[in-house]
Amino acid sequence: MSLHVYLSGEIHTDWRDEIERGAKAAGLDIVFTAPVTDHDASDAAGDHLGRESDAFWRDHKSAKVNAIRTKTLIEQSDLVVVRFGDKYKQWNAAFDAGYCAALGKPYVTLHGEEIVHPLKEVDAAAMAWATTTEQVVEILRYVIRG
Amino acid sequence: MSLHVYLSGEIHTDWRDEIERGAKAAGLDIVFTAPVTDHDASDAAGDHLGRESDAFWRDHKSAKVNAIRTKTLIEQSDLVVVRFGDKYKQWNAAFDAGYCAALGKPYVTLHGEEIVHPLKEVDAAAMAWATTTEQVVEILRYVIRG
């Protein structure tokens, strides 16, 4: 069994690398995908379509160009991992979780104990809650190998 | 034309009342629905199913009982208004927006200018962004009456 796994959410720590390294070390057959994680590049994704004087429209254009990528990758994945850090709003991560829930696409969350309460609706529709990347790798190993 | 409108998100101000009053004043034929907005009642929604010693499971049970209501009402609505205040995480609001996006259910957002940037993915999939409840009422009036 092989899996396509999309890694959604926080972009300020190297949690994606940790999971990918762990999966590789375990010899798991997984294709990992992710949004563009370069913050500045992501914010500028629509700039080449014409500069905007209004910040809202600059964001709007960039967010839509990014959505071409994220929507496609989420729909092609078998499982989504949604990571919430302890800073920032990260509404896009919660948005992705809701998107998965409506599609019936399984997802697991990855976050610390201190934000359990505000994430209760997101966790309620998840297949698992992990606090460390090692736990996520173990979930992936179990799903593939038993 | 009549509409079913679900009012998702922030529960600490009276924005729902403002919209409902505005729609009534305009004589619009709208059925408004909402999640349970009593914070304590919402957190305790699963308590009667047995007390939990672990905070995660208490939240989990309550969030799922609440989800019976929110999922049903969102799917029955023609339009969803998603409100983000200037405080709190409000990940459930972003979750609802993602849920709507995946269903192809139209939604509009209601939030201030200061959080435009972190909400760019949520706004990108919305049909409109409003900053005041008057604007939301005007959208509703236009959609129904032209």
Add this chain to the structure above:
Amino acid sequence: MSLHVYLSGEIHTDWRDEIERGAKAAGLDIVFTAPVTDHDASDAAGDHLGRESDAFWRDHKSAKVNAIRTKTLIEQSDLVVVRFGDKYKQWNAAFDAGYCAALGKPYVTLHGEEIVHPLKEVDAAAMAWATTTEQVVEILRYVIRG
């Protein structure tokens, strides 16, 4: 808010009556539906289409005639309650739960503690687990009234 609630599963106790009485006493606006709960009538549902010498085909015909009813009612409902008693196989109840899960139709289970382990997959996809009909009524009251 009103609800259509389908009551699936065990037919040897009066749990359906208890829930309906409780909901009525609470003044809840609910349309309850159920499979045909007269065991003999249900087993004989296809007999008028011609007697079968083979027990398998008699069951087959009756089960399909019953399925016209159950499939229609489940799909029309907003919420399903699936009851497992402490006797019998009750595979049809588990079948209904799986059917709901695939449709994304919310369901709650109603069963005793002693069968928690064999029902873990069924409970995993449920929105709540109740052990008494009073708890189910309380869930219904909360979903409708908050």
Add this chain to the structure above:
Amino acid sequence: MSLHVYLSGEIHTDWRDEIERGAKAAGLDIVFTAPVTDHDASDAAGDHLGRESDAFWRDHKSAKVNAIRTKTLIEQSDLVVVRFGDKYKQWNAAFDAGYCAALGKPYVTLHGEEIVHPLKEVDAAAMAWATTTEQVVEILRYVIRG
């Protein structure tokens, strides 16, 4: 023509091996998949996410981790074989059958004559009922080769 076949249900006999050996002997191009069939491993699937004092939640976490695997494999399969033994509740097998029925995914059942009556709803939505693994292999051979 090749097939993806998911083998759902009973885990205490070697029926899966018999079908896989039979298909191999017949030279059929089939990818077989299955849930994790090591009972203890399956029950412990969520343990690494944190030990639970409450049996219900331990089961809950493990069942959801297992569901990531089973849901994915069922949805990727062309045909599901659902096996019911003569012991145990096996509600998960009936749940899988209901899940397939709602998705329009074809499934065949494999069980003895003595449980025909309690399985009538499950058999009513199946494409075939087999009593031996040889019969299942013959169905697979016919579907692929004619």
Add this chain to the structure above:
Amino acid sequence: MSLHVYLSGEIHTDWRDEIERGAKAAGLDIVFTAPVTDHDASDAAGDHLGRESDAFWRDHKSAKVNAIRTKTLIEQSDLVVVRFGDKYKQWNAAFDAGYCAALGKPYVTLHGEEIVHPLKEVDAAAMAWATTTEQVVEILRYVIRG
């Protein structure tokens, strides 16, 4: 419980009237619908859009105008009865049955024993096979009343 029942197929006998009278006599709450059963009117349904010299296109236009009606009514119905007489090709009846099967819409067939073999694929996906209109009425009575 009320039902919307679409009566598809043969138009040369009064089987629709028999079923409707039987259901009325039994006091069943059913809305019956049907295609246009006036053969000449049905063949001429597109004539007002411009006469065609080519018989194929005359048929084509009329068939499509009729399809607006049949498609809408089939999709709005809870159950479809598909009648095959002992004469004519009646490919439209088999087409309707296939349409229902793909939608997961339950249907029952109504036909004599002498055409069991050529109808085996149509019957295989049906919820029941009846040979008389009385049997159809009894199915309707059972589905609604138990």
Add this chain to the structure above:
Amino acid sequence: MSLHVYLSGEIHTDWRDEIERGAKAAGLDIVFTAPVTDHDASDAAGDHLGRESDAFWRDHKSAKVNAIRTKTLIEQSDLVVVRFGDKYKQWNAAFDAGYCAALGKPYVTLHGEEIVHPLKEVDAAAMAWATTTEQVVEILRYVIRG
């Protein structure tokens, strides 16, 4: 039989009134809906959300507010009539036709002979092509009454 009919497309002639009057004269039970047909109001639909200096974004906001209405009404309708006049681009009408085609929603076109060739893809997926509003009324009459 009653119908919900959405009248899409050209807004510079009174074809909608003609159809509605014709249907009323024929006593047909039809609820007609339409986009906002006041050209200036439609172009200004988003203005109350804040004036835009860039024409593209003004159009963008207004088009999305209008889409809340049109998307909802198209999805609620049983049949769509798409009118193309002999002037203007009318890409929104063709867009609505494509939208209907993908949903499997039946639509008929209403346009003159001189634009048959450029509309061939739009007509290819339509259930009928009418050149006069009388013909549309006759289609509606036939669909409802036979």
Add this chain to the structure above:
Amino acid sequence: MSLHVYLSGEIHTDWRDEIERGAKAAGLDIVFTAPVTDHDASDAAGDHLGRESDAFWRDHKSAKVNAIRTKTLIEQSDLVVVRFGDKYKQWNAAFDAGYCAALGKPYVTLHGEEIVHPLKEVDAAAMAWATTTEQVVEILRYVIRG
């Protein structure tokens, strides 16, 4: 561009071979599939599951085993060719056409002029009507190569 093409319908002439040979001669990249076309084998598809004394149930079992194959192949195909000969009922061919229509799966029909009228509903939902296998090959060539 490559295609998966399912060849449905009549089994008494070698039209399938003609199409496959024509496509090969034209160098088209097509995977052709078909139902089991050995009439006796098809009728006996369920016999190994236990002999039936009743002809209806023998047909029923065989038709369902065949349906595992046909349903899977139709859903995996990009295009279906449905052939009607000048003899026999061929209700299964019309059933397949209706099945395709409901799925939005494109199909073309292949039949003589003398049965245009009884096939008008089937042709109305088809993408083309061909009278010779050469025409079908030409459609395939055009779709793939332009």
Add this chain to the structure above:
Amino acid sequence: MSLHVYLSGEIHTDWRDEIERGAKAAGLDIVFTAPVTDHDASDAAGDHLGRESDAFWRDHKSAKVNAIRTKTLIEQSDLVVVRFGDKYKQWNAAFDAGYCAALGKPYVTLHGEEIVHPLKEVDAAAMAWATTTEQVVEILRYVIRG
């Protein structure tokens, strides 16, 4: 990440070649597809099925044969680019955009500033608006590489 991109719309300039060359120069892993862009061949796509005296039916047959190709390719693509030139009606391009919108298939538009207003509904549902083929290539590069 690789993409399937369908290039819909205008056929009188070499915009498709420009995008394909640009993507190749950038080393992007993209499979491009398109409708048949030879105008005369496209108009004649149905001619081999029998000549028509009526221009409408000639167009009708050809448009449907073309639709087999376009519908299949659009549904198989991850992203659609819809090009509008400054001449011609191009209703098929707008039709494709509406088709994508209803499927939830992301598309971007490619057109000049002078037709922003009549395309506002088409642009409103698009993920981006580009004015040059270089911009489209840059979108593709960003979506694949970040």
